[in-house]
Amino acid sequence: MTATTPNPAPVPATLPAYLLSQRVTQARVLRSEWTKLRTQLSTFWALLATMILITGFGIGYSLLREARPPHGAAAIASFDPAAVSLSGMQLAQIAAGVLGVLLITSEYATGLIRTTIAAVPRRLPVLWGKAALVVAATVAASLPAAFAAFLAGQSILARRHLSVPLSQPGVARAVIGSALYLAVAGLLGLGLGALLRSTAAGIAALFGLLFAVPLVAGFLPGSWADDVSRYLPAQAGQAVTTVHPDPTTSLAPWTGFGVFCAYAAILLGLAALRVRRGDV
Amino acid sequence: MSASIEIRALTKRYGTTTAVSDLTFTVRPGTVTGFLGPNGAGKSTTMRMILGLDEPTSGSVLVNGRPPRAHTAPLREVGGMLDPRGVYPSRSAYHHLLALAQTSGIRRSRVDEVIDAVGLHSVAGRRAGGFSLGMGQRLGIAAALLGDPATVVLDEPVNGLDVEGIRWIRGLLHGLAAQGKTVFVSSHLMSEIAQTATHLIVIGGGRLIADTSVAEFIATAAPPPVRVRSSDQHALAGLLRSPGVTVTPAGDGSLTVAGLPAAQIGAAAADAGITVVELATEQASLEDAFVDLTQDAVEFRAPARPLAGPAFEEE
Numbered sequence: 001m002t003a004t005t006p007n008p009a010p011v012p013a014t015l016p017a018y019l020l021s022q023r024v025t026q027a028r029v030l031r032s033e034w035t036k037l038r039t040q041l042s043t044f045w046a047l048l049a050t051m052i053l054i055t056g057f058g059i060g061y062s063l064l065r066e067a068r069p070p071h072g073a074a075a076i077a078s079f080d081p082a083a084v085s086l087s088g089m090q091l092a093q094i095a096a097g098v099l100g101v102l103l104i105t106s107e108y109a110t111g112l113i114r115t116t117i118a119a120v121p122r123r124l125p126v127l128w129g130k131a132a133l134v135v136a137a138t139v140a141a142s143l144p145a146a147f148a149a150f151l152a153g154q155s156i157l158a159r160r161h162l163s164v165p166l167s168q169p170g171v172a173r174a175v176i177g178s179a180l181y182l183a184v185a186g187l188l189g190l191g192l193g194a195l196l197r198s199t200a201a202g203i204a205a206l207f208g209l210l211f212a213v214p215l216v217a218g219f220l221p222g223s224w225a226d227d228v229s230r231y232l233p234a235q236a237g238q239a240v241t242t243v244h245p246d247p248t249t250s251l252a253p254w255t256g257f258g259v260f261c262a263y264a265a266i267l268l269g270l271a272a273l274r275v276r277r278g279d280v
Numbered sequence: 281m282s283a284s285i286e287i288r289a290l291t292k293r294y295g296t297t298t299a300v301s302d303l304t305f306t307v308r309p310g311t312v313t314g315f316l317g318p319n320g321a322g323k324s325t326t327m328r329m330i331l332g333l334d335e336p337t338s339g340s341v342l343v344n345g346r347p348p349r350a351h352t353a354p355l356r357e358v359g360g361m362l363d364p365r366g367v368y369p370s371r372s373a374y375h376h377l378l379a380l381a382q383t384s385g386i387r388r389s390r391v392d393e394v395i396d397a398v399g400l401h402s403v404a405g406r407r408a409g410g411f412s413l414g415m416g417q418r419l420g421i422a423a424a425l426l427g428d429p430a431t432v433v434l435d436e437p438v439n440g441l442d443v444e445g446i447r448w449i450r451g452l453l454h455g456l457a458a459q460g461k462t463v464f465v466s467s468h469l470m471s472e473i474a475q476t477a478t479h480l481i482v483i484g485g486g487r488l489i490a491d492t493s494v495a496e497f498i499a500t501a502a503p504p505p506v507r508v509r510s511s512d513q514h515a516l517a518g519l520l521r522s523p524g525v526t527v528t529p530a531g532d533g534s535l536t537v538a539g540l541p542a543a544q545i546g547a548a549a550a551d552a553g554i555t556v557v558e559l560a561t562e563q564a565s566l567e568d569a570f571v572d573l574t575q576d577a578v579e580f581r582a583p584a585r586p587l588a589g590p591a592f593e594e595e
Contacts, residue, residue, distance in 0.1 A: 015393065015394065015397040015425055015428075016393060017428050017459075018386070018390050018393075018427065018428035019428070020385075020386070020387065021353070021385065022353040022355055022356040022384035022385060022386060022427050023352050023353050023384070023385070024352065024353065024354065024383055024384055025385070028382055028383055028384060028385045029382075029383050031382045032379045032380070032381075032382035032383040033379075035375060035378055035379040035382055036368070036371070036375075036379045039368075039370075039371045039372065039375040039379075040368060040370070040371065041370040106368060107366075107368075110366055110367065110368050110369065111362075111364055111365065111366030111367075112366040112367060112368050113366065114328070114331075114333050114362055114366050115362075115365075115366045115367075115380060115423060116366075116380075116383075117332070117333055118331045118332065118333060118354065118358075118360050119354060119355055119380055119383040119384065120354070120383050121332040121348055121349040121350075121351060121354050122349065277335070278335055279328070279333065279334040279335060280328075280333040280334070
């Protein structure tokens, strides 16, 4: 083949012109991210897993405690029926965190991030859009699941007269707080995913932050351990999911949740710096 | 503001590796400009900087007069397809394009229009991960054309396309240029670019080698070799060998002479009383011109060996 081969006759492009406005706005990027989220298989599985873990584990543990109820006045006094029925949150936080990680690392893994960033060259609206959707999707999935787990769990514990009504002070806050806790766990995942750009590294870091850091803190001498532990992400955040947090080992509910949110804000802030600068 | 790509003293380093070095050129609207270079020459790096994905280490890129990241309506300004294409495998082609369109408020009807134009209508609802290479290319081109951009940047657009697809994209690119758009298309295949582009930017080892028209590019290349067959090949070879001239016996008994025009070879043979039975100038191709220009810049090169022409393949 040589340069003398004649060019084929130019065919006019069959594509019509498109002259309407195309300004990129945060609202438009949010819509785009919503389309991506609802058509991404892994987010569907992560949200389904979140719901199943909350309800399944909550009901399962309630059945276990129904079979093995607390004995003695002290044990009954410290028994927390709301916490029993909401215990699935401990596992669901992994699913919610992985949802956040995957929402951004799947784009790096497939190269889709380059298409996304070329369309939104200011970049940060993409991160904020994903953050808003992590919160919205996680709350939408886990709030009904948390209420279902609570109601099912209490109806099981009621057979032993161990249940607690939703109207008792702090109970509704703990149920709603569980869903909020999971939403922020999703944000931690998103921040870590955006910082590390790798699914494996993001999930590993998430496990480290939520589970390994408290283990390490446990090695600190006596009173230190409690002073430090209450400020760790999971411990601080779970204050809001507990009806009566122990003031000697835990922060007040909303204070703790605020600290947990601060961790997420710091991670997302670092992620924003990383996304905004440098190469995709 | 007119469509164009202006690259000034552009340099990009990754750690200690210099991918692009002091590159300066302008891509003008209304024609198809080919972006040529061996694999690893820095073509994709340059294109990523044009799309605002990678930050230049130094120098500047202006697309339609502004830095790529300063555009408020980016899909209107520049449409790009990079290699490899980024799609989420379980998402349908339609939803891939819809999500892209929504960032800029582009309507669904436009998404349908683009899908029809690239011939993906019948598979738009299928998962993009199952697409063939050719279908994936069409999806990438659809994404690039979504916003009806003034500047179109395509990395290796004919890769994986069949003959019909290649003809289609050539027609499409000429059509876009005829509309006054800036069309910048990379390839490592010279013959392909020769038939698609009218202007050429050639790079090798991250540096600019040529910024010229396709016709000039071929003309400035080394003179083409001459094939000669005569009554006394041995004597003729001895006669022609001199500094700057190489004589290589071809497998079929003919000689390939590089560095001398055919007329001088014929005259030399006549003077020596050797009968020439065949004398032919090989066609100068863009391929040859490209190899001549870039051979110093190619990082990893196979050891030189004589190339068998089509005439000798029957042996």
